Amino acid sequence: MRSQITLNQYARGHMVGTRHTASPLRDEAEKALARGYEVVLDFAGVEATQSFVDELVGGLILRHGPDILSRLIFRACSDDVRAIIEFVAADRCDQYLKAHSH
Amino acid sequence: MPKTITLPPYLSARSADDTVAVCGLLLEGGGAVLVDASRLKFADPFGLAMLGATFQMLRDVERTVQVCGLGAAAAGYLGRMDVFEGVERVDCGPPANQRHNRGDSLVELTRLDTPQEVDQAAYRLAHALVGHLPGIDPDEPPDEMSGYTTFDRLVEPIQYALSELLENALTHARGHGFAHASVWVASQHYPSSGIIRLGVVDNGCGILASLRGHPELKHERHLEAILAALQPRVSCNRDLRLNLESVNQGVGLTTTCRIAEHAGGRLVIVSGDARHDTAGKSGELAGHAYWQGTAIALECRRVGLPDIRYRELLPAYEGQYRPGLRFE
Structure with a gap:
């Protein structure tokens, strides 16, 4: 079962920018994950700041660990958004693993 | 008198x-x-x-x-x-x-008091600035391959930079007893030189107070704090305990600086008694001048903005972990 968050509807122009906008979307994703859904983050038609992606995706990793990524699907990402997701995910997974290695 | x-x-x-x-x-x-x-x-x-x-x-x-x-x-x-x-x-x-x-080349001074205002303000200010540039038609048909217009390509880097700078100002600046800090922003395009300038000023706690106690800050000096804040992964709350409401990655200011530099420009950052110019001199302000808060000037060349690719501006990832990601 999948739950989808369409980011275009939260964009100003073509961009989703702030942590403030991302935070309630992360809460929405967490609720869907808690019900056992996979969550599709649909980036069609939008660019995103690193801060937005970090608050949404990085926040989920810090709270639930890298395994959460197996239940997230990133759809229709531009090259820039894809690179930002890859950077945020790697950096936050690394941070999580270091924090839990003792 | x-x-x-x-x-x-x-x-x-x-x-x-x-x-x-x-x-x-x-x-x-x-x-x-x-x-x-x-x-x-x-x-x-x-x-x-x-x-x-x-x-x-x-x-x-x-x-x-x-x-x-x-x-x-x-x-x-x-x-x-x-x-x-x-x-x-x-x-x-x-x-x-x-x-x-x-009015063809400037956007008036705007004051923001809450983080909720940032998204809309960054969008409005970037559109207003680019919308007034000569030779730019906001209503031109988008490129069939990318779906973007020339207007979009100019707006996005400015909107990105404003979003990061304004949200930084309304979050970090409000710690340490400065809960009511505000931020002011103004911008202008100079047609003869093709330069775009933004000014973002807050009256909050300042960068040194925000980073006090951070391991990257060897001495409690304003200039050192400014330089530390420009380093990737240095943030006042990146390394706090997990499960907080929000943590920063410490990359936003770094990326904003790189946007300016890739578009042929620079940042000037003032906080406390120090000034750092990413393309010029840095040091203590003359005459014991002091600003309680942070003031940032971003300068870039209009011609460089459409070529900004955010994926080229991110800090290098030096860790070992390569997570599996599901892209569709």
Whole structure:
């Protein structure tokens, strides 16, 4: 079962920018994950700041660990958004693993 | 008798020391202030945001501000930028709407008080600035391959930078007893040089207070704090315990700086008693000048903006972990 968050509807122009906008979307994703859904983050038609992606995706990793990524699907990402997701995910997974290695 | 303070000839990022010094003099003490602007020749968005923030901070504590001696050109320009809201002009040039209206290339001073305002403000300001650029049609059909217009390609990097700078200002700046800090932003395009300038000023806790105790900060000095804040992964709350409401990655300011540099520009950052110019000199401000908060000037070339690729601006990832990601 999948739950989808369409980011275009939260964009100003073509961009989703702030942590403030991302935070309630992360809460929405967490609720869907808690019900056992996979969550599709649909980036069609939008660019995103690193801060937005970090608050949404990085926040989920810090709270639930890298395994959460197996239940997230990133759809229709531009090259820039894809690179930002890859950077945020790697950096936050690394941070999580270091924090839990003792 | 009001205290009389004379503005310097230049209120700008390039004369940040003088700009910060005069704003500090205006804020000192109490009572009414008379601002002698007869020497003022030029103000850029950094100077406008500093002066506008200072005027509004004076009004917030019910201190009367009068401005005298402004020439017609400066009066029109500063009036158009809304710097004089609530300020009485005495013996100045005519109002902005009668002459020297340069509305084709500037966006007026805007004050933000809450993080909720940032998304809409970054969008509106970036659109307003780019929408006034000569030769740009916001309504042109988008490129069939990318779905983007020339207008979009110019707006996005500015919107990105504003989003990061404004949210930083309204989150980090509000710690350490500065819960009511505000942020002021102004911007302008200079058609003859093709340069775009933004000024973002807050009256919050400043970068040093925000980073105090961080392992990257070896000495408690404002300049060292500014330099540390520009390093990737240095943030006041990146390394706090997990499960907090929000943690920063410490990359936003770094990326914003790289946007400016990739578009042929730079950042000038002032906080406390220090100034850092990413393309020029850094050090303590002259004459014991001091700004309680952070003031940032971003300068870039319009021609460089459409070529910005955010994926090329991210810090290098030096860790070992390569997570599996599901892209569709």
